[in-house]
Structures are given as C-alpha cells and as structure tokens.
Amino acid sequence: MSTNPMHQFNVYRIGPEISLGKIDISFTNASLFMMISALAIIGVFFIGTKRKSIIPTKIQLLTELSYALVSKMINDTAGSKAKPYFPFIFSLFMFVLFCNMLGMLPYTFTVTSHIIVTFALAAAIFIGVTIIGFVNHGMGYLKLFIPSGVPIFLLPLIVIIEVISYLSRPVSLSVRLFANMMAGHTMLKVFGGFVISLGLIGGWLPLSFTVALTGLEILIAFLQAYVFAILTCIYLNDALNLNH
Amino acid sequence: MVQNYLKFIGFFTLLSGKCFGAEGGMPQLNPDYWFSQIFWVIFIFGILYVILWRKILPKINENLENRKSQILNDLDDAQKFKDQSEEKLSEYNKIINQAKQEAKKILADTRKKINRDIGNKKNQFNLEINKEIKNAEKEIKTLKLSSIKDINKIAVEISSEIVRKIVGTEVNTSNVTAIVEDISKKEITKHL
Numbered sequence: 001m002s003t004n005p006m007h008q009f010n011v012y013r014i015g016p017e018i019s020l021g022k023i024d025i026s027f028t029n030a031s032l033f034m035m036i037s038a039l040a041i042i043g044v045f046f047i048g049t050k051r052k053s054i055i056p057t058k059i060q061l062l063t064e065l066s067y068a069l070v071s072k073m074i075n076d077t078a079g080s081k082a083k084p085y086f087p088f089i090f091s092l093f094m095f096v097l098f099c100n101m102l103g104m105l106p107y108t109f110t111v112t113s114h115i116i117v118t119f120a121l122a123a124a125i126f127i128g129v130t131i132i133g134f135v136n137h138g139m140g141y142l143k144l145f146i147p148s149g150v151p152i153f154l155l156p157l158i159v160i161i162e163v164i165s166y167l168s169r170p171v172s173l174s175v176r177l178f179a180n181m182m183a184g185h186t187m188l189k190v191f192g193g194f195v196i197s198l199g200l201i202g203g204w205l206p207l208s209f210t211v212a213l214t215g216l217e218i219l220i221a222f223l224q225a226y227v228f229a230i231l232t233c234i235y236l237n238d239a240l241n242l243n244h
Numbered sequence: 245m246v247q248n249y250l251k252f253i254g255f256f257t258l259l260s261g262k263c264f265g266a267e268g269g270m271p272q273l274n275p276d277y278w279f280s281q282i283f284w285v286i287f288i289f290g291i292l293y294v295i296l297w298r299k300i301l302p303k304i305n306e307n308l309e310n311r312k313s314q315i316l317n318d319l320d321d322a323q324k325f326k327d328q329s330e331e332k333l334s335e336y337n338k339i340i341n342q343a344k345q346e347a348k349k350i351l352a353d354t355r356k357k358i359n360r361d362i363g364n365k366k367n368q369f370n371l372e373i374n375k376e377i378k379n380a381e382k383e384i385k386t387l388k389l390s391s392i393k394d395i396n397k398i399a400v401e402i403s404s405e406i407v408r409k410i411v412g413t414e415v416n417t418s419n420v421t422a423i424v425e426d427i428s429k430k431e432i433t434k435h436l
Contacts, residue, residue, distance in 0.1 A: 041296070049300055052303070064308060094296070124286070
C-alpha cells in the first residue's frame, strides 16, 4: 500500500477490456462499488418489503422511514407537483448515500469521490430539470432569469448573473459532493499515515483524530447525500413552480 | 466546512509533497476511465432506478396505505362498537325504567284493589253488624214486651196476694189486672 493519500482514488480495470466503438468502457473498481451499492440498496429494500406486516420489523421500518423522509423532503421543497419524480429522487438519495457509506469501510472505493461520477449525475439532473421546466412553462421558463422587483437598469446585469448561476448548478452540485468525499477520505488517509510514521510513541494523537474524523465523515456522508437530494428537489421546484 | 477541509487538504498535500509527484496527481483528473465511469454510473443507476420505481417503491407505498386504511378501519370499528354498546346501554336503561314504572303501577293497582276490597269488606261487615244489632234490638224489644206481660201477671198475683193477706178478702182479679195494666201502660214508656 502506498502512503500517498491520493492512491485510494485510483481507478483500475477489473477483468477484460470492454470497448464501445472506440470508447473504453471497461469494468473498473469504481463500477464494482457502484454495483455493490446498487445491490445493497436492492437487497435491503427487498428484505424490507418482503413481509408486509402491520407492525413493521426493524428492516421494514428502515425502508418505510427512508420512504417517509424522501417523501416529506419532496413535498416540503417542491410541492405536490413533484410527486411523479419521487422514485428518481429516492433512487438518487439512496444511491449517493450508499456509495458514501460504503466508502467509509476500510479498503473500499468511494464512488462519489470522483468528480466525473458526481458530474454525470448532476448533469443528468440539470438537463432533466431544464427539459421539465421548458415542457411545463414553454418559453416562460426563461422568466426564471428575471427576478421580480429589480430596477430596469440593473436588469441586464442581473440576467447575466442569473444565467451564470443557473449554468453553474451542475458544477456546484457535483463539486460539493465530490470535494466533501475526497477531502474527508484524504484527511483520514493523511492522519492514518501519521499514525504509521510517528509510531508507538507519537501515533496516538493522530489515531484519536482518525477515530473522531471517521465519526464526522459518517455524518458528512449522510449529510451530503441529503444535500444532493434536497438541492435536486429545489431545482425541480424551480422547474415545476415558477415562482422566482 | 468545505473551505476548512480544502485548506487542511492543501496544507497536508503541500506537506507530503507527493500528491502531484510521480503518480500523476489527482486520479480524479485522469481522463482514462472517464467514459467508463460515466457509462457505468448511468447504467447502474438506471437499473437501480427502474427496480426501485417499478418493484420496491410501490410495495412500500402499498404497505403504508394498507396500514393507514387498516388503522382507519380499526378506528371505525371501535367507534361502531362504542356506538353499539351505547345503544345497548340506553336500551337497557329504557327497559329498566319501563320495568320500574310497571312495578310502580302494579304496586299502585294492588294497593288500590286491596283498599277497595278492605272498604267493601268493611261495608259488608258493617251492614251485617247493623243487621245483627237490629235483630238483637228486636229480640230485646220482644223480650221486654213479653217480660212486661209476665211482670204484669206477677204484679197482679202479688198485688192480689198482698190485698188478700192485708185485707183478708178475695179481690177481683180483673180489677187488679185493670189497675196494673193501667199503671204499666203509663210507666212502660219509661223502660222501653
């Protein structure tokens, strides 16, 4: 194992090289952990929904509570119009949450610590939300860039700022998640490296830091998944209820 | 929080000095597997989305709805049973009241009847007693009348005897009888 804190983010191919035309889409360790996350979600929810008892079992309660959490989140931020998008938001929240949480286990790979993965998700959300906005409001969706109650001479400036902020949504959404995940794991690795290099005498302080940081990271793993989902809801709200 | 993190990271990356060294910096910025990542994340997320959307979430929703309706049903049933028991209770109270009133009526009727009977018996008894008294009075009267006759006879005998003894002569009984009867007729009204 390298002591390089960035080594944990290396992506390498597992199995044969697969290519689609000229593009290399080989199965990597990142793909493996995406698959494990997805299977874990499906497994948990499959077991949780197997028995439909009136008084829920623990795992059933887990599924129902997550359902209620996401349902409430969507209802509070985007209103009742967003109901058809509930499965998407739910999948998104669960996928990001499980990827983050699996990354907290030692020797695992954190899928969401790669900008390209989070950017792919964020870009898909951005494109989807923009399409939903134009379908629902037609050209009226462009009113999103014109806030009400702005003096007319400031309007060009404001519109430019609004457009830039709208276009930077996928970037901010993806960078937020990616940076949090990468930073946390790098920190853990750096402190872990200090434990080894300082040895038995001085290693206890960084070790206690690592323990504390692990707790913090688990909190952040949940929080970032929640933030990712809730920001998607907020963008969806703009597209569905144009009330800027 | 993020800024602090990044500051920390910057500090430690500068400290270790290895990150942008031999291995080529951040692996995230190495474009070799970007398309693979994009492909797999969309593919796997898509499958996950479809499975959750089609299979899992309807089940959870159905179960939650079932529970809600079950609880509502149970509450309804409870309300129904409560209403029923209240109805039964009011019926019971009504029956008890009816029974009480009937008992009261029966009691009053019986009392009235007994009173009437007693009155009847009393009247009858009174009538009988009166009759008896009248009979007795009649008897007494007849007895008195007959005793007066006897008394008269005795009086005649005694007075004739007295006269004979005192005077020494026989007295005409018819005269004595006439006198006695005259007196007794005068005096009889005092005793009858």
